[in-house]
Amino acid sequence: MKDLVQPTIPNSQVQIAHVQDFAETWTPQHVLSWAFQTFGRNVAISSAFGAEGMVLIDMASRINRDFRLFTIDTEFLFPETYNLMDRIEEKYGISIERAYSALSPEEQQRAHGEALWSHNPDLCCNLRKVEPLRRKLGELSAWITSIRRDQTSVRSAAKRVEWDAKFGLVKVNPIVDWNSKQVWRYIHDHDVPYNALHDQDYPSIGCTHCTRAVRPGEDPRAGRWPGFNKTECGLHIIEPAAAAAECGD
Numbered sequence: 001m002k003d004l005v006q007p008t009i010p011n012s013q014v015q016i017a018h019v020q021d022f023a024e025t026w027t028p029q030h031v032l033s034w035a036f037q038t039f040g041r042n043v044a045i046s047s048a049f050g051a052e053g054m055v056l057i058d059m060a061s062r063i064n065r066d067f068r069l070f071t072i073d074t075e076f077l078f079p080e081t082y083n084l085m086d087r088i089e090e091k092y093g094i095s096i097e098r099a100y101s102a103l104s105p106e107e108q109q110r111a112h113g114e115a116l117w118s119h120n121p122d123l124c125c126n127l128r129k130v131e132p133l134r135r136k137l138g139e140l141s142a143w144i145t146s147i148r149r150d151q152t153s154v155r156s157a158a159k160r161v162e163w164d165a166k167f168g169l170v171k172v173n174p175i176v177d178w179n180s181k182q183v184w185r186y187i188h189d190h191d192v193p194y195n196a197l198h199d200q201d202y203p204s205i206g207c208t209h210c211t212r213a214v215r216p217g218e219d220p221r222a223g224r225w226p227g228f229n230k231t232e233c234g235l236h237i238i239e240p241a242a243a244a245a246e247c248g249d
């Protein structure tokens with residue numbers, strides 16, 4: 001890994017091209033080490049504190065006690081999610097960086113009407129997730145996500161290390177080839193804290209307005225934006241399309 005450490009911080013597809021193939025053979029821990037060595041304080045984990053995100057946070061804490069972690073706080077999260085954030089800060093001794101929409105929930109209601117999520121969830125996700133993320137990523141040279149290829153069709157081509165053309169920085173996906181079983185095995189083997197809603201049939205957790213429990217046999221993401229043909233909030237889709245695709249969570 002030492003030979004692969006960059007003399008300067010990579011800032012284009014060309015500059016990460018030679019690392020990409022090697023990275024596909026690395027363990028998640030190796031990918032994280034490479035990211036921390038290469039980008040220093042200019043890389044941060046992005047998380048909405050789903051099961052996958054908790055795995056990454058725990059792994060990172062064993063490699064670099066001083067890692068950066070941020071979340072997009074839509075101000076519509078479940079109490080269980082805010083409670084988990086408190087537990088993370090206490091257990092790992094870090095302070096979670098929180099990015100907010102430029103509009104408070106009240107300002108959004110005045111500007112776009114009541115319950116925007118119920119009639120235009122793409123606009124709501126843009127205002128509360130995508131734009132805050134864009135601002136946050138403007139501070140960074142790379143971000144680390146916990147997406148998995150088998151979660152949605154949009155994520156199926158993701159690589160461990162890739163150039164994020166949408167936001168203009170390097171994107172690192174250490175557990176991109178893991179499945180749900182591996183995630184939960186890690187959580188139980190390492191006694192990792194997780195969102196209490198996972199034990200109440202919420203495999204994927206976002207905002208209160210757009211998340212419900214799933215029924216037996218349903219797709220794990222069926223509880224996200226029920227009633228809409230939408231599976232993502234726009235954080236991980238390649239094109240800045242108006243109609244969104246997913247969320248980091």
Ligand code: SF4
Binds near residue numbers: 124128
């Ligand atoms: S998940 Fe729902 S409430 Fe949250 S930002 Fe998107 S549309 Fe709005």
